[in-house]
Amino acid sequence: MPPRSWLFVPGDSEKKLGKAMSTGAHAVIVDLEDAVAPAAKPHARILARDWLAAHRHNLTESKPVARWVRINAFDTGMWQDDLATVMAGAPDGVMLPKCEGPEQLRQLAAEIYELEQRHRLANGSTRILPLVSETARSALTIPAYADAPMPRLAGLTWGAEDLSAVLGATRKRDADGAWTDAFRFIRAQCLLVAHARSVWAIDTLNDDFRNEAATKRAAEAARADGFTGMLAIHPSQVPIINAAFAPTEAELAEAKAILALFDENPDAGTLQYNGRMIDQPHLRMARQLLGSA
Ligand code: COA
Ligand code: MG
Numbered sequence: 001m002p003p004r005s006w007l008f009v010p011g012d013s014e015k016k017l018g019k020a021m022s023t024g025a026h027a028v029i030v031d032l033e034d035a036v037a038p039a040a041k042p043h044a045r046i047l048a049r050d051w052l053a054a055h056r057h058n059l060t061e062s063k064p065v066a067r068w069v070r071i072n073a074f075d076t077g078m079w080q081d082d083l084a085t086v087m088a089g090a091p092d093g094v095m096l097p098k099c100e101g102p103e104q105l106r107q108l109a110a111e112i113y114e115l116e117q118r119h120r121l122a123n124g125s126t127r128i129l130p131l132v133s134e135t136a137r138s139a140l141t142i143p144a145y146a147d148a149p150m151p152r153l154a155g156l157t158w159g160a161e162d163l164s165a166v167l168g169a170t171r172k173r174d175a176d177g178a179w180t181d182a183f184r185f186i187r188a189q190c191l192l193v194a195h196a197r198s199v200w201a202i203d204t205l206n207d208d209f210r211n212e213a214a215t216k217r218a219a220e221a222a223r224a225d226g227f228t229g230m231l232a233i234h235p236s237q238v239p240i241i242n243a244a245f246a247p248t249e250a251e252l253a254e255a256k257a258i259l260a261l262f263d264e265n266p267d268a269g270t271l272q273y274n275g276r277m278i279d280q281p282h283l284r285m286a287r288q289l290l291g292s293a
Pocket of ligand 2: 097159161162
């Protein structure tokens with residue numbers, strides 16, 4: 001099952017790092033980028049490395065929490081120093097912010113390859129997750145990820161905060177709470193390209209984190225639209241996301257009924273179920289749902 005909840009934790013906060021593993025998050029992303037002030041970056045790298053190392057999976061764990069780290073963007077000149085330190089902690093993956101296309105991912109992968117050798121980590125064990133929407137240019141190049149060879153690519157995700165600053169946009173959502181055009185465009189491309197590559201599609205976070213109803217709405221929309229998971233910034237968002245992505249009893253019952261109906265009618269391509277037409281896509285959806293439960 002793909003990780004559903006992805007919790008950011010500021011890399012310079014020992015207190016929050018100490019809490020991260022007990023939040024129920026499926027994946028924790030230790031942040032070295034925007035959540036950490038420039039002066040705190042060197043210390044945050046060390047804390048991140050030690051946290052990653054302390055929580056390396058032990059093989060008896062049935063559902064290990066994925067340990068990710070967000071490094072600084074390419075144009076900061078900090079990303080190589082970030083990697084040089086944190087790779088000693090053997091992260092499951094590296095998130096690259098402000099990613100401007102497959103070429104940056106290729107360079108990142110080359111650097112990771114060297115560091116995996118140095119730290120005696122299995123070749124290819126470190127995955128990559130780009131944030132593909134944080135500059136206007138990168139938002140226009142999302143389809144380029146569809147075909148570029150990137151064996152480490154785990155998924156695609158996007159963020160609205162940096163882009164709205166770039167655009168000078170004073171709103172991200174309209175009066176009804178729906179994303180405005182630029183963000184809808186990005187979100188849809190992120191979803192489509194991730195599925196085109198069969199990698200995870202991870203929806204962006206709800207920054208209005210005290211508003212649990214808004215997080216619930218966003219998480220339910222993410223799942224309903226086909227995302228495999230969603231970013232979070234506060235522990236209270238984690239159970240909301242996990243619940244929103246879990247199939248409901250009613251959905252499971254319907255999927256079982258659809259499977260049973262096709263089993264009873266092995267020669268039928270299309271059938272009716274509760275007054276609705278069902279055909280092969282419904283059968284595939286039902287199988288997927290039961291497989292993910
Ligand atoms: N991970 C782990 N623990 C967290 C956490 C996180 N992301 N966010 C909050 N906590 C902890 C707090 O330390 C606090 O612990 P305590 O009960 O032991 O005191 C508890 O959860 C409740 O936190 P709360 O007081 O409600 O939040 P806050 O005002 O301290 O912090 C934020 C609010 C937004 C600053 C904080 O949630 C945060 O740092 N989020 C991550 C930000 C980030 O990484 N951004 C980068 C990606 S956009
Ligand atoms: Mg940012």
